[in-house]
Structures are given as C-alpha cells and as structure tokens.
Amino acid sequence: MSVLTQLFAVAWFNLRSLPERKAAALTAAVGIAGVVGVLVGVLAIAEGFRRAMTVSGSPDVAVVLRSGADSEMTSGLERDATRTIADAPGVARNSAGPLTSAELFVIINLPKRTTGTDANVPLRGVEQGAFDVRGNITVIAGRRFATGRNEVMVGAGAARAFGGLDIGKQIKVGQNAWDVVGIFTANGGLAESEIWTDTAVLQPAYHRNSSFQSVYVRLTSAAAFQEFKDALTTDPKLNVKVLRLSDFYEEQSTAVTKFITTIGVFIATLMGLGALFGALNTMYSAVAGRTREIATLRALGFGAGPVVVSVLVESVLLSIVGGGLGAAAAYLLFDGYRASTINWQTFSQVTFAFRVTPLLLGNAIAFATVIGLLGGLFPALRAARLPIASGLRES
C-alpha cells in the first residue's frame, strides 16, 4: 500500500472507532469549544470598544482643543478663538459659512437601565454645522433639536443604555428641563453614546456664557490638515492643539482598549495553556487506550508515519469541530451584544456593541487547530515509537 493509502486507511480506522470513545472525544471537543467561545467573547469586547471609539474618525475632520488639554473636559476656548479657528485656511465652506462646530462637553447623571444606578452620560452642545462636519449623523426617529430651545437629541446607544431618554420625555438636569425630540445614529461611532443639544442653550445653563471647549472642523480635504494646523499653532493669539479626529479618538481610547486587550490576551494565554493540557491529556488517553490496536496495525505492516498522522488528524479534527462549535456559539451569543462602560479618560460612558468579526473567528479557529496539533503530536509520536512487541502485549 502506498503511504497515502495507508494514511487514509489508518485515519479512517481511527475515526470509525471514535464513537466507542465518544465520552472522551466529546469532552475534548467541548473543552476546546469553551476555550474558543470565551476567547472570541473577550476579544469581541475589545474590538467593539475600539470600533465605537474610532470608526467615526474621518480623515478630513479635525478637532481643536486648548493646548495641554488631554480631553475636552479639561479644555477651554473663548468665543474669539473659535471665530479665528473658523476662518483658518483649509476649512471647508458651504453656502451657510464655514463647516465648523464650537462645542461644549459636560456630564450629567442618568440611571443605567440595567442596574438603575447612576452613570456619567455625555451631554454635548453643538452648533448647526456639526451635522455637516461629522458627516454621518442620521436621525432615525423624531427630529433634530431646534436651535434656541431646550431640546435634545439622543444617540441610539445612549437611548438604549440609559433611562428616561425616550422621545417625548423630559430630562431634568439641575434647574433645567430638556425635551427629548429625536434619536440619531452615527454609524456606530462615539456620538451614539452622547446626548446633543444647542451649544447656545447649554452654555447659560452651565454658566459658561462665552466659552467653549472644542471646535470640530471639516477640512477641504484630508491633505489640508497640515496647512490648517500650522496656521493655528503659529497664531500668537491662540494657544491650541490641533488633531485629526481619528487621532483624537485613538488617544481618548488608549487606556481602556489597552486594558481590555491586555486582560484579553492574558486570559487567552492562560486558557490556551489549560486547553492544551486538557487536549494532551485526552489524546494521550485516547492513544494509550489503543496501543494494542496501533501495534497490531504496525505488525501487519502499516508504517509508523501514517500512524502518527492519523492520530494527528483525529486530534485536529476534534479541535476544529470543537473550535467551530465554540466560535458559532460565541457569534450567536455575542455579536451585537450591547454593553457600556466608563472611559476614564473622558470620565463618561461609552456604549458599544460586541463585534465578532470574520478575522476574529478565523484567529480563534486557528488557535483551536494549533491546540489540536500540539495536543496530538506528542501522544502520536509516542505511539509510533513504542516497540511493536511490547505494544502487542498491552491490554
């Protein structure tokens, strides 16, 4: 028999005897399914958070803060400064004027729907230009807030996560009451965790009559950024820092993303080790239980190579099946699952959805396959190297 035929024969023989060993095989598969499922789940959190933080960072949008501020909360810009910024070169314009939005960012407390306890929710005052600047705001229910009125529109994520944010309801913030008039999406981006209103109405409510915190600007093109930035940083009357929106978001999310990813990788490593030991155990038992069979095959003339490979085939197959099950379960359970957490850098909640991407699934299954390979390799080698005579004597 050629090597290939031997291989198929032995592998087929192995797999056919699987039902007899189904308890052990099932346990191995379930073990790997669990590990893969969990891995996908944890990494889906990191991916979802990262996506929420960065997807809305368009390359031709820039944000201006006071120099030295590490978040909008610690920034401050006067009205004159915002005017200068709006007139800088590189800023896109339409018939209404420059596409900029001078904004104010505060935090209010609203109860989380799930726990009823208070959460820090961002309330952002924007100018009308904000919609053109961001470019991806879509009102999915109700309408935009009207300027000059105590009205707010709520990001879809915030509406889902926090209580009292339904159209027609009012939220009371200190001495002020605001009507909820609409719900919007922002392509899954950060704005969906926020509540928006007119800056001009927000300022007096917070006693900040002529100060803002940031200016969002749409540039004529992505390449215009440098020109825009240089103009502002060299202006002696201004003391600002200028960032591309995508870089700004990236900066704002590093802490939490790093945290989740570190923890995720740590957990994955430990889990992988645990699964590996489990797989090794199972495969050693599986092989040990068939020492006599394998020795018989070899006595009959099957080569050691096909024996090794057939054991590996079984091990990898079990892992892929288990991994596939785990990945499928994780996808069904986790993809799109909504959660929210606090971003310490902005001290406010970010709502996000778990994202199980094809890449993630692929990685997870590859991970399972590696476990299967390693788990089967050593037992297989040992089975092949055992002297045939002693193998025949074993029970």
Added chain:
Amino acid sequence: MSASAQPLVRIHNVTKNFTRGAEEVHVLSGLDLAVNDAEFLALMGPSGSGKSTLLNLIGGLDRPTAGTVQIGADRVDQLSDRQLAAWRARHIGFVFQFYNLLPALSAERNVELPLLLTGLNKAARRRHVAAAFEAVGLTHRTKHFPRTLSGGEQQRVGIARAIVTDPTVLLCDEPTGDLDRKSGDEILSLLQSLNQAHGKTIIMVTHDPHASARASRTVYLDKGQLSTSPTA
C-alpha cells in the same frame, strides 16, 4: 496441629447461575465438595466449566445462587459484603494467573498490602514481609517494580503476598498459566513445599496435567458437575 474430624472447606449443594445478556447460564448445579486441612487439591476441567467460578465462591469473591459454603466455622455464603472483606483478609490468600501485582508499587510494597488491613505496626509488617519473601525464595529483588521482574519472579511475589497474612486457605487460579515450563515447575515446587513442609491448604485451578500431578488430590469439573475422574 490436630487433624479435625470435619473438612476445612465444605461446599454443599451449591448452584451458581449467571445472566449473560438475555440468557440465564447455569454454571454450577447442586455441587458438593469437601477439602481437608493441609490438602493440596487440583481442580481441573475444560474451559468454561466453572472452575474459576467455584474458586471465587470458596474465596468469598462471589455468592452462590443456592447452597452453602463453609470454611472452618464460617458460613461464607451468609456473610455481608463488609464481613466478607474482613474475612477474606484474614482467611484467604489469592494467587492469580496474571499475577495482578500493582505496577506502581515495588515487590516489597505489593507483599505488604494485605498487612495494611491488620493492626500490625511497621516493624511487625516488615518482619512478616521478609518471612514471606524468604519462604518463596526471593530475597534479593524485593525493591524492584513488577515491570522489571520476570514472569516467574512476579508470581513468586504474588505467592508471597498470598501467604503473608498466614491465611487459612490458598486459592490459586491457573498459577502457571502464563509461565514457561521451567518457571512453572519452580512455582509448582514452591506450592508443594508450602503445602507439605508448612501444612498450607491449597486449592488450585488448572488445566495442565503437569500441574495437577503435583497436587495430593484432583477433582474434575464438567458441565457444572464434579467427578473424581477426567471426563472422556
């Protein structure tokens, strides 16, 4: 040792049935057997005749479906599981065809095993173990593990384990079945000397006429019935 009027082992009207799958198999039917103290009895018969079953009944490893099994003053068939265990520890020594030594224990420790069930302290146990090894003629390989011992040596260890508590009866199930002629002969000589020089009562199941020739009496078992001559 005074010869007792009564036989040491008395089996009366013993029946043993097994359920195999859907069938009921009658292995032993209304059997009678008496074995005297210090006898060396060989139990022969074709494969499947129930020899091992009978041995198991004598040794309290199993209970008869009907009939009585009496060893000395004890009605073995009436003891509870817990009582049987204690009784076995005290009265029976087993020698198996495939030795059945615990592979993870050294020869010495294997032999010590039955003594763990007694109240003897470590020093006393050590003495008994040494004596047992002495009796079987294996004093130089006591610290070895079974996998490094030959078949004959393993069986000697098995016998040492069987006699270490000085049991009433030694039960041997095909003790030479896995050994070559020479080693087998050595084992049989050993059993003979234990019987003749030390007065041990031995009941041995075998299908080898050479083995049964060493016994003082042979009975034949066929189709659940005992007789004193081999069936044709």
Added chain:
Amino acid sequence: MKFLLLIWAGLKRKKLRTALTLLSIFIAFMLFAFLGALKEALSGGVSMAGLDRLIVRHKVSLIQTLPESYKARIQAVAGVAAVCHQTWFGGIYQDPKNFFPNMPVEPAEFCAMFPEFVLSDAAKNSWLNTRTGAVVGRATAKRFGWKIGDRIPLRSPIWGEPSGQSQWEFDLVGIFDGAKKGTDTSQLFFRYDYFEEARQQQKGQVGWYTVRIADPDRAGTIAAAIDREFANSPYETKTEPEGAFAQGFAQQIGDIASIVMAVVGAVFFTILLVAGNTMVQSVRERTEELGVLKAIGFSNLRVLLLVLIESCCIAMLGGFCGLGVAWLIIASGNPIPSLLPVFILPTQSLITGALLAVALGLVAGVLPAWQAMRLRISEALRRGA
C-alpha cells in the same frame, strides 16, 4: 497514614496523565484567583467604604463643583458629626499615563475623617506646618521612588497654572499606609488653603464633601435632610452613603466587569470538566487493580475512600498551587496602577477557591468511587475465562 502509599501508587500510575491533569487544574485555579483580584480592583471601593460616612456631591454630576460655604451649613444639619471636602485636581506628574488621583484637602479634618489612611504624627505635624506640603500613599511613592523631602511637580489642565508659577509644586512631607488590606494607597493629598490661594479660577468652589454621621442607621434620613437644605439653590446636592456611591462607580465600569467575569467563569468550568473527566477515566482503567484489592480484603468502603481521596489529592494539589502561585504573582506588584488602584487577592477569593478545589475533587471522584465500591470482584478479575 499507611494507606497513603496506596494513594501515591494510584497517582504515580500514569505520571504523565496525573501531571497534565494537575496542570489543567493549576491553570484553572490561577485564572480563578486573577478573576478575584480583577473583581476586587474594579469594585473594591464598595467593601472599603465607611459605614458611617456619606458623600455629598452636586446633584447634576460629580464633575460640578459646590461652594465651600456649604461646609458650615452641612455641619449644622442634625446628626452630622464631622464634615470635610475634597476636590478633583487632576494633576499630571510628567506624563498622563503616570495617572494617580490627587486632591486638595483640609489636613486636620481629613485625617480625622479617614482613619484608614495611617499617617505618623510627625508627618501630620509636618503637613500642618508646611503650606505647600503634600502626603502620598505608599503605592504611588513606591511606584515613582519618592522619599520624604522630595519636591513633586504637577500640572493641572483643569485648574491651569498657580498664580506666579508655571506649574504646581508640592513638598512631600509624609507617606501614608492603608489600615486594611484593600485600602487604596495611590492618592496624593495637599493643602486646600494653598490651593485656594494659588488657583486662578473658580475660587471658593470644592468638589465634594464627606460627612461623618453619629448613627449609621439614620444615614437615609440625614442624607435627605442635607439635600433638603440645598434644594432649589443654584447648587443642588445629592447625598448618599459612601458604599452606595462606590457601588455606583463600580457599576459604571459594571458591564465590562460582569462580562469578563461570566466569560472567565465559563472557561474555568470547562477546564475543570476536562480534568474531571480524566479522573473518571483513570479510575475506570484500574478496574482490575481495584478488584485485587477487594480480593485481598479491602472493604467496599475502603476502596471508595481510596478513590475519593486520590481524586481530592489531585484537585487540591493543583488547586492550592494555582491559588498560591497566583497570590505570589499578584503580591509582587500591580501591572497597571493607573487603571487598577488596588491589586490584591482578597482573602474571600482564596477561601472560595480552596473550597472549590475540594469540591472538584469530591465531585470528580464520587462517580468513579461509587463504581469502584460496587465493583463485583469476580467480574473485575475476569481476564479470559
């Protein structure tokens, strides 16, 4: 004790398998321990909260300030024993990623309100005598290698520059330790009077108040009384017990914590399932040996105990080692001090883990032990007719 040998024999029988099972269990319990530390880090504030303390903050949000003049009015509310305030300074030491909390406080009242920060009398005096003095917790002092007498520069994006200088500078006059195991010792505190004098904005405003009440059972009524005092004023308050306040914070992180917890819990049980199954298998393989033991005279009960103890030995060995090694790793230091102010393995987790290890041994061993007990000797020994 003499039967220990038998148990050891059982474990030694297939050394590789025993080792691998031990390792799987070891890993599972390490995971469990880290889980406990993570949970404590994210929500530990709750267990450390003082039972007789309330937090008074701006009703709209913690980031809004309150007038310093409120202090006297709060003190006047019935049931209030002591009041002190803190303000979020947000000072950055060299680089934002060196984050640690820092707050201006009134030293005497602060030390009295928070006895869990253990500061020597000498340090307290020094602080009272040094206007620019600051005290810092042991964890942060160790992290940056600070010693008493060092000058600590901070810049504050929130409060800007102090008048007359380009950055805030403090003299380190004391290092405090935590009274209990989980106390946060990452914070730095400096003097409010210096802060008030040197800051250029929002003078007369503070962040929040901590109130000690004489009778913890009246926490709810006193809290309501305080809030009533300031209702309908420009700065309305929300008062709640310190524990509830900490709980609220924990729940802001909340979703992440519980998700990670659930997920790792699932893994933990999966790995244990695999380990348990191996133990079941290993006993099944020893049918003959168990039969021999019974033939020799080991009672059914003895055999059951043998298997059960063996199973527990593996589980406990792997489990305790896993917990122990994790404890050592955790005790050796905090990997992300800027995000996890406290990083310890709570005793509660250790105890729960130990109990789980024993439980695992029993659960994994009970089925095979039961089967071993009920083994019919003649069947166990039967090898060929």
